[in-house]
Amino acid sequence: MKDILAVEGVCRSLRDSVRKEPFFWRTIDLGGSPLKERVTDDSLLKLTHRAQGNLQSLTLGGCVGITDNGLMQVLASNPRLTKLSIAGCLKLSTEEVLSILRDLKSANRLGVKTFITGGVLYFTKEQFKELNLLLGADANAVPKSRKKRFFKSSRSEFSLEDDRVTDIEICPRCERPGMVFDCPGEACPLKDNPCPKSSCRACVVCIERCLDCGSCLNDCEHKPLFCFAFSCVVCYRKNLKSEA
Structure with missing residues (x-):
């Protein structure tokens, strides 16, 4: 993303070429961008539109300006999106995010298979079970592989490298859904x-x-x-x- 935006600012012809080529925008990672705190619903929608419906991975680490409505519009216009990270998006709510995923699933427009929360959402057991079903996984299934996860202050960069669909799991102590380290x-x-x-x-x-x-x-x-x-x-x- 950093390199693409830099090339875009070189000259008018490169700007037009970069903006019109959807290949460059299949993966959008705003987690490391110094502008992440200034990203709004409107600017995110304009940015993701450059993928022309081919967006596959979206990382919104630390984008504190994104709301439930903005996320809904982005997901609705990008049915091919398979990986989503909302870590650090403090304006999002559990109920609304589940409602968005539920509506898209019923309309057969939900492509998300990997969902990273970074701990910004809090699920009940029932909500956690529904989340897994929406993502096409079994909440009660034991993952074949689970890499160790260590707590860091930079949880907005949390990623999944095993066969789980989300960074939320059942805590072995309190038996409640959450980020387990x-x-x-x-x-x-x-x-x-x-x-x-x-x-x-x-x-x-x-x-x-x-x-x-x-x-x-x-x-x-x-x-x-x-x-x-x-x-x-x-x-x-x-x-x-x-x-x-």
Whole structure:
């Protein structure tokens, strides 16, 4: 995207060539764009129209200006879109997004098979089951492959590299739908001192995570005793040294 937009600004002939060629717009990734916070429903619709209905992948990481109505228009005009990421789109609501997917499914115009939320939507068990059905998956099926996921502050760039259709899954602790993370520590205190279900893999509601390294903070010897609640002691000291 960055290169395409740069070429577009070189001269009028290149601008016209780039804008009229749908091949360049089959994949639109605004996650790394410095303009992502300025993207509106109208500008997104104009941008996706350049694909001429051939848009296949859309990443809206951090596009805080996108609303439910804007997303609906984009999906309705791009039935070939198979991969969608709305991480960081804080104006979207769970009920409305499900309603959009439901309406498109009934009209046989829903192409989305991979849906990344980045944790901006909160599902009940019933909603999570419906989401999987809309995406063509079984919510109760056990994935054949699940790569480890580590908590980072840059969750807007969260992606799927296994056979799941969404980054939401059932937490093994609270058994509620959410983003579930693994512990990156080789000698995790929770593993040495087993907690319920003998696992430190859980959602962030069940286990607090360090924003820098992703290690667990619950019942952990690295948990700080004073107020830098979202960093472990090790990362806090590293940050102090880097700032010195």
